[in-house]
Amino acid sequence: xxxxxxxxxxxxxxxxxxxxxxxxxxxxxxxxxxxxxxxxxxxxxxxxxxxxxxxxxxxxxxxxxxxxxxxxxxxxxxxxxxxxxxxxxxxxxxxxxxxxxxxxxxxxxxxxxxxxxxxxxxxxxxxxxxxxxxxxxxxxxxxxxxxxxxxxxxxxxxxxxxxxxxxxxxxxxxxxxxxxxxxxxxxxxxxxxxxxxxxxxxxxxxxxxxxxxxxxxxxxxxxxxxxxxxxxxxxxxxxxxxxxxxxxxxxxxxxxxxxxxxxxxx
Numbered sequence: 001x002x003x004x005x006x007x008x009x010x011x012x013x014x015x016x017x018x019x020x021x022x023x024x025x026x027x028x029x030x031x032x033x034x035x036x037x038x039x040x041x042x043x044x045x046x047x048x049x050x051x052x053x054x055x056x057x058x059x060x061x062x063x064x065x066x067x068x069x070x071x072x073x074x075x076x077x078x079x080x081x082x083x084x085x086x087x088x089x090x091x092x093x094x095x096x097x098x099x100x101x102x103x104x105x106x107x108x109x110x111x112x113x114x115x116x117x118x119x120x121x122x123x124x125x126x127x128x129x130x131x132x133x134x135x136x137x138x139x140x141x142x143x144x145x146x147x148x149x150x151x152x153x154x155x156x157x158x159x160x161x162x163x164x165x166x167x168x169x170x171x172x173x174x175x176x177x178x179x180x181x182x183x184x185x186x187x188x189x190x191x192x193x194x195x196x197x198x199x200x201x202x203x204x205x206x207x208x209x210x211x212x213x214x215x216x217x218x219x220x221x222x223x224x225x226x227x228x229x230x231x232x233x234x235x236x237x238x239x240x241x242x243x244x245x246x247x248x249x250x251x252x253x254x255x256x257x258x259x260x261x262x263x264x265x266x
Contacts, residue, residue: 054084
């Protein structure tokens with residue numbers, strides 16, 4: 001069996017996969033897991049985080065982060081999670097935050113040194129909630145499942161037909177999948193979450209223009225030490241800023257018509 005025939009067989013296999021959902025930006029998605037499964041996984045992962053990472057004991061710090069999250073959450077679509085969201089500040093120098101299915105939000109204290117005001121913090125938390133709104137965790141898990149299944153099938157086809165250099169080809173296939181599918185897919189998720197977060201923060205009364213300043217702060221904090229965009233799961237800050245600026249007019253319209261303006265003091 002020639003390699004071209006193998007590629008054709010893989011393409012035919014891929015063509016049978018049909019997206020079963022649509023993201024908030026209109027992108028087709030394949031989601032193989034139910035929301036109850038994802039919520040349970042999110043809760044379990046969050047409990048693990050709380051047992052392994054120190055939780056901040058600073059009342060003012062916790063109240064500030066809780067205020068920003070509480071201001072954003074009423075604008076999250078009702079179908080995303082029906083329970084009360086849990087917000088925890090982790091005492092760690094990481095410049096990061098996350099949100100998980102099942103209504104979980106974590107913010108590292110290191111982020112508060114880079115997101116220098118309520119609007120910038122809202123941009124990060126809104127972005128992380130955006131991942132949950134768009135079911136990116138489900139989509140990534142589904143994609144990984146399909147890739148693993150497809151790779152196993154391809155390996156069996158190659159072995160059955162005694163294709164030379166089977167191991168080498170599978171290694172190249174794994175690299176090709178990573179560069180061609182998994183990493184760009186992650187960058188798509190990041191860009192999509194940026195836009196969902198931008199809209200969310202604006203509707204909640206946070207100044208969306210501060211999202212641009214946030215990413216300038218992030219770039220300065222990194223000292224320019226980041227992998228080239230092709231090999232990164234996150235878009236370069238310049239790319240993110242351009243994407244945000246291209247959608248700023250709509251966000252500003254939401255901000256200007258927001259019934260209230262956010263007021264969370266650090």
